Amino acid sequence: MSKLRVAVLGAKGRIGSEAVRAVEAAEDLELVAALGRGDDLETLTASGAQVAVELTTPDSVMDNLDFCLRHGIHAVVGTTGWTDERLTRLKALLADSPQTGVLIAPNFSIGAVLTMKFAQIAAPYFESVEVIELHHPNKVDAPSGTATRTAQLIAEARARAGSAPAPDATATALDGARGASVDGIPVHAVRLRGLLAHQEVLLGAEGETLTVRHDSLHHSSFMPGILLGARRVVTTPGLTFGLEHFLDLN
Numbered sequence: 001m002s003k004l005r006v007a008v009l010g011a012k013g014r015i016g017s018e019a020v021r022a023v024e025a026a027e028d029l030e031l032v033a034a035l036g037r038g039d040d041l042e043t044l045t046a047s048g049a050q051v052a053v054e055l056t057t058p059d060s061v062m063d064n065l066d067f068c069l070r071h072g073i074h075a076v077v078g079t080t081g082w083t084d085e086r087l088t089r090l091k092a093l094l095a096d097s098p099q100t101g102v103l104i105a106p107n108f109s110i111g112a113v114l115t116m117k118f119a120q121i122a123a124p125y126f127e128s129v130e131v132i133e134l135h136h137p138n139k140v141d142a143p144s145g146t147a148t149r150t151a152q153l154i155a156e157a158r159a160r161a162g163s164a165p166a167p168d169a170t171a172t173a174l175d176g177a178r179g180a181s182v183d184g185i186p187v188h189a190v191r192l193r194g195l196l197a198h199q200e201v202l203l204g205a206e207g208e209t210l211t212v213r214h215d216s217l218h219h220s221s222f223m224p225g226i227l228l229g230a231r232r233v234v235t236t237p238g239l240t241f242g243l244e245h246f247l248d249l250n
């Protein structure tokens with residue numbers, strides 16, 4: 001059986017370099033290109049890449065996906081910074097390339113995906129819920145894509161259940177003291193030397209709290225999800241948002 005031809009964009013970065021090693025080590029995948037900033041995207045077509053794993057920066061990802069979709073190259077995207085406006089642009093690109101698949105996963109680690117799922121289940125049962133994400137200080141965006149998605153999913157679950165807004169008597173505060181509000185859910189971002197990628201969802205009700213915590217201790221935690229994404233995206237045209245859809249968790 002022929003191997004699936006995979007390219008990595010952002011190949012010299014923290015997660016990209018790990019992805020290069022993971023693709024090289026996978027028996028059913030062939031690494032055909034490993035591109036850094038400034039490298040020629042035509043290498044993707046010249047190498048016959050079927051899937052591009054996009055692990056660059058929020059300012060680079062749209063141009064890279066534009067190229068991939070114009071050339072029918074499927075994409076597995078870990079790069080963060082997704083807004084509604086960006087997703088609308090991406091969907092327009094996909095409309096012109098309907099056979100091509102794009103997976104955007106705010107987090108490729110199974111534990112983080114489960115954290116989001118558990119938080120969604122728990123959120124309607126507690127009066128209060130807040131998200132704290134903690135990352136290494138070289139991370140360029142805040143809050144993390146994972147925390148943003150977690151808060152959105154929590155807000156959706158609470159809206160479906162008809163939950164009241166969380167109680168909060170704060171009258172005045174320093175700017176930022178209560179974090180950022182993502183769909184009404186407070187999200188706090190910590191940047192600390194020594195950390196990699198961590199998240200806590202704090203839930204509170206009368207007389208009890210529940211904390212759902214996940215820790216990525218090494219970039220290897222993201223690799224099974226990336227490899228799964230590459231294998232599945234080639235037969236999943238259109239946009240898939242969230243690795244959970246490839247894990248049959250829904």
Ligand SMILES: NC(=O)C1=CN([C@@H]2O[C@H](COP(=O)(O)OP(=O)(O)OC[C@H]3O[C@@H](n4cnc5c(N)ncnc54)[C@H](OP(=O)(O)O)[C@@H]3O)[C@@H](O)[C@H]2O)C=CC1
Nearest residue numbers: 010012013014015036037056060078079080105106107108
């Ligand atoms: N979904 C997930 O599970 C995960 C997602 N991420 C996300 O992945 C992204 C990268 O994170 P991280 O590896 O820590 O960041 P890094 O800064 O370490 O890596 C990004 C790399 O992409 C390169 N790059 C920038 N623009 C381009 C381009 N146009 N083409 C090719 N390469 C380019 C950068 O080069 P240069 O340094 O020259 O700018 C750099 O080497 C972030 O958005 C992060 O949030 C991270 C971990 C897990």
Ligand SMILES: O=C(O)C1=N[C@H](C(=O)O)C[C@H](O)C1
Nearest residue numbers: 080106107139144145146197
């Ligand atoms: O930049 C990182 O490191 C990470 N980015 C992703 C995010 O923004 O959620 C995933 C993980 O948290 C690591």
